[in-house]
Amino acid sequence: xxxxxPESSDVRIIAHVDMDCFYVQVEQRKQPHLRGLPTAVVxxxxxxxxxxxxxxxxxxxxxxKRSMRGDExxxxxxxxxxxxxxxxxxKADLKTYRxxxxxxxxxxxxxxxxxxxxxxxxxxxxxxxxxxMLVETPPESMELIDVEALKSHVLGLDQEEQRDSxxxxxxxxxxxxxxxxxxxxxxxxxxxxxxxxxxxKETEFACSAGIAHNKMLAKLASAMNKPAQQTVVPVSxxxxxxxxxxxxxxxxxxxxxxxxxxxxxxxxxVGDLLKFPEQKLQERYGINTGTxxxxxxxxxxxxxxxxxxxxxxxxxxxxxxxPQALRTISSVQHWLTELSEELSERLCSxxxxxxxxxxxxxxHASAYRLSDSDSHKKFSSKSCxxxxxxxxxxxxxxxxxxxxxxxxxxxxxxxxxxxxNSGWRITSLSVSxxxxxxxxxxxxxITKYLHVQHxxxxxxEQPQDNNIQESALHSVMxxxxxxxxxxxxxxxxxxxxxxxxxxxxxSSEALDKFTGExxxxxxxxxxxxxxxxxxxxSWKDEVMDTSCASKELEKxxxxxxxxxxxxxxxxxxxxxxxxxSEFQIIPIEEQKSKNTRITSPLCTKKNKSKDKGTASILxxxxxxxxxxxxxxxxxxxxxxxxxxxxxxxxxxxxSDHGEQQGSERWNYKVxxxxxxVIEELPPEIxxxxxxxxxxxxxxNAANRGSTIARYFLPSKSS
DNA sequence: ACGGGTGCAACT
DNA sequence: TAGTTGCAC
Numbered sequence: 117x118x119x120x121x122p123e124s125s126d127v128r129i130i131a132h133v134d135m136d137c138f139y140v141q142v143e144q145r146k147q148p149h150l151r152g153l154p155t156a157v158v159x160x161x162x163x164x165x166x167x168x169x170x171x172x173x174x175x176x177x178x179x180x181k182r183s184m185r186g187d188e189x190x191x192x193x194x195x196x197x198x199x200x201x202x203x204x205x206x207k208a209d210l211k212t213y214r215x216x217x218x219x220x221x222x223x224x225x226x227x228x229x230x231x232x233x234x235x236x237x238x239x240x241x242x243x244x245x246x247x248x249m250l251v252e253t254p255p256e257s258m259e260l261i262d263v264e265a266l267k268s269h270v271l272g273l274d275q276e277e278q279r280d281s282x283x284x285x286x287x288x289x290x291x292x293x294x295x296x297x298x299x300x301x302x303x304x305x306x307x308x309x310x311x312x313x314x315x316x317k318e319t320e321f322a323c324s325a326g327i328a329h330n331k332m333l334a335k336l337a338s339a340m341n342k343p344a345q346q347t348v349v350p351v352s353x354x355x356x357x358x359x360x361x362x363x364x365x366x367x368x369x370x371x372x373x374x375x376x377x378x379x380x381x382x383x384x385x386v387g388d389l390l391k392f393p394e395q396k397l398q399e400r401y402g403i404n405t406g407t408x409x410x411x412x413x414x415x416x417x418x419x420x421x422x423x424x425x426x427x428x429x430x431x432x433x434x435x436x437x438x439p440q441a442l443r444t445i446s447s448v449q450h451w452l453t454e455l456s457e458e459l460s461e462r463l464c465s466x467x468x469x470x471x472x473x474x475x476x477x478x479x480h481a482s483a484y485r486l487s488d489s490d491s492h493k494k495f496s497s498k499s500c501x502x503x504x505x506x507x508x509x510x511x512x513x514x515x516x517x518x519x520x521x522x523x524x525x526x527x528x529x530x531x532x533x534x535x536x537n538s539g540w541r542i543t544s545l546s547v548s549x550x551x552x553x554x555x556x557x558x559x560x561x562i563t564k565y566l567h568v569q570h571x572x573x574x575x576x577e578q579p580q581d582n583n584i585q586e587s588a589l590h591s592v593m594x595x596x597x598x599x600x601x602x603x604x605x606x607x608x609x610x611x612x613x614x615x616x617x618x619x620x621x622x623s624s625e626a627l628d629k630f631t632g633e634x635x636x637x638x639x640x641x642x643x644x645x646x647x648x649x650x651x652x653x654s655w656k657d658e659v660m661d662t663s664c665a666s667k668e669l670e671k672x673x674x675x676x677x678x679x680x681x682x683x684x685x686x687x688x689x690x691x692x693x694x695x696x697s698e699f700q701i702i703p704i705e706e707q708k709s710k711n712t713r714i715t716s717p718l719c720t721k722k723n724k725s726k727d728k729g730t731a732s733i734l735x736x737x738x739x740x741x742x743x744x745x746x747x748x749x750x751x752x753x754x755x756x757x758x759x760x761x762x763x764x765x766x767x768x769x770x771s772d773h774g775e776q777q778g779s780e781r782w783n784y785k786v787x788x789x790x791x792x793v794i795e796e797l798p799p800e801i802x803x804x805x806x807x808x809x810x811x812x813x814x815x816n817a818a819n820r821g822s823t824i825a826r827y828f829l830p831s832k833s834s
Numbered sequence: 835a836c837g838g839g840t841g842c843a844a845c846t
Numbered sequence: 847t848a849g850t851t852g853c854a855c
Contacts, residue, residue: 434838478848
């Protein structure tokens with residue numbers, strides 16, 4: 117349910133930019149001969165011609181609608197060009213469109229705060245830019261106003277009836293005695309026109325935009341004149357706009373809530389909503405939603421434009437309708453493999469391009485039982501710590517699925533052994549990765565980093581918010597290395613040739629769910645780091661703790677399980693410059709400072725006693741191995757696991773045992789920026805790192821230029 | 835047997 | 847928190 121946020125009294129200039137039939141444009145750019153032809157993008161051409169997911173404006177004239185099947189579209193528009201969505205791994209692959217969306221964001225984010233709202237929509241907060249323009253070059257001082265701005269639709273101007281509507285707009289834009297808010301809006305209009313032209317020039321994509329004082333109105337406006345046009349909402353016409361607007365047109369009211377307003381309150385337009393006192397709305401829909409609705413009726417929306425250019429999660433899913441429903445574990449396994457591979461590839465790109473890592477893997481499924489056809493859905497989603505590498509994701513996803521299936525079949529006690537025809541069907545599967553966090557750039561001092569990180573984390577009410585951390589980190593980061601999430605998507609070049617390609621992560625508590633123990637048992641596996649402990653634990657304490665753990669590791673040879681020093685090896689894709697150090701320590705932020713679950717063998721007797729399997733990473737640490745052979749093995753390991761998917765991704769799958777424990781709390785990565793940071797570490801750790809890194813460094817030229825980095829995490833045991 | 839594939843946010 | 851639900855494109 118929507119929630120009301122107080123609207124600040126300060127005037128804001130917000131734009132909503134919406135790409136016109138985006139997928140179609142992407143295809144038309146790829147195949148220019150399609151331009152001007154009725155075109156639609158379709159996925160899965162097999163059943164009834166596939167489903168349309170985007171319809172070009174030429175095709176719309178024929179009555180072609182989104183959500184038509186390809187066959188229907190052909191009926192109403194025989195000459196329609198149906199372009200299929202690319203298919204990879206047996207499923208639709210939207211990468212092309214995602215990447216095209218990033219191109220647009222790159223242009224739009226140059227001016228003002230930018231929020232990527234979806235694959236083809238962006239919100240901009242242009243307040244600062246508009247204010248600056250009003251001071252420096254107000255519209256009335258301009259000799260020439262671009263025609264694109266003059267083509268704007270300004271609500272309330274009656275320009276549609278005017279013969280020279282552009283002249284009307286010019287007058288409106290340059291009127292210097294109008295309301296201050298309108299004057300700012302005029303500046304926003306000019307800025308947005310300019311931005312849209314830039315988007316067109318740099319990407320060849322046309323877009324529409326709405327310019328208003330808040331997101332809600334901007335969004336509303338952007339849809340009013342399409343394609344390739346922009347609409348402005350002056351304050352004075354808000355009421356007129358909303359009065360007769362069907363309630364369901366409002367964002368968030370297109371679903372059940374909107375229907376409820378219609379049927380329960382007889383509200384058909386936003387104007388109708390004005391009659392209801394806030395209290396009445398609250399009584400019916402709760403305090404938050406009630407207030408939100410009351411605000412909606414008045415065009416009030418305090419929602420901020422978030423500074424976010426990158427998605428907060430990645431998912432890969434597929435549905436299996438009707439007869440395609442999956443009926444065996446092995447078919448589920450097959451599809452989970454496909455989905456996991458796609459997800460893994462996207463995670464690797466994200467890491468590579470944006471230095472971000474996801475921490476949670478979630479599996480969603482839909483199912484039904486043959487016995488009762490009403491049993492659809494309710495296949496509970498399951499999540500676990502995310503381990504990188506397609507094989508691991510697939511393995512974990514399968515286990516999550518099995519857990520979900522057990523839940524699903526639950527009391528029916530049916531045969532869950534995966535044999536066919538045990539009465540269940542799967543109609544959709546998806547794997548997704550969330551809790552994505554930016555890896556901060558190198559610091560000159562791990563210690564400093566930790567102090568800052570620690571305090572900023574623990575003082576934050578919102579552990580999810582990494583802006584706080586980011587800004588805190590900037591204070592200790594080399595300025596030229598400062599990494600701004602805000603521009604993370606678009607400033608990769610500024611990160612230099614560095615890129616993180618692949619790595620294998622430590623371990624995860626994922627699988628302990630599936631080892632047969634119930635939840636009670638699992639609870640004992642988890643050391644909750646409560647707030648106080650988290651804050652008390654000093655950096656040194658934590659490191660010492662880890663170094664002790666790492667000794668234990670040496671003894672029993674179970675690195676990932678016995679030390680809370682999970683290792684990540686990262687191969688740099690662009691690791692180019694000969695002058696560039698190959699080894700990097702980069703601290704990885706971990707946002708959760710409170711209640712972080714640490715599943716370490718040091719705090720669980722169960723884990724101590726099991727997991728005797730040897731991680732393959734260990735090979736690199738075995739003292740009897742010469743450094744050369746370690747290098748060799750390392751290189752081989754990389755090669756062995758090279759994934760050929762796009763020719764420049766590869767995956768390291770270092771450890772492959774199924775019962776890993778531990779979730780990182782703090783991670784530090786060895787970075788080229790300042791190798792001396794290693795010297796800040798306790799001697800035990802230093803020795804281990806150097807023994808491992810030095811040979812590598814020397815032989816690196818012969819070693820395919822791999823950049824290697826280790827993450828390790830001192831964490832305070834409870 | 836379906837718009838599918840994604841993604842977000844609030845709620846519990 | 848993990849898991850659910852709703853919404854949107």
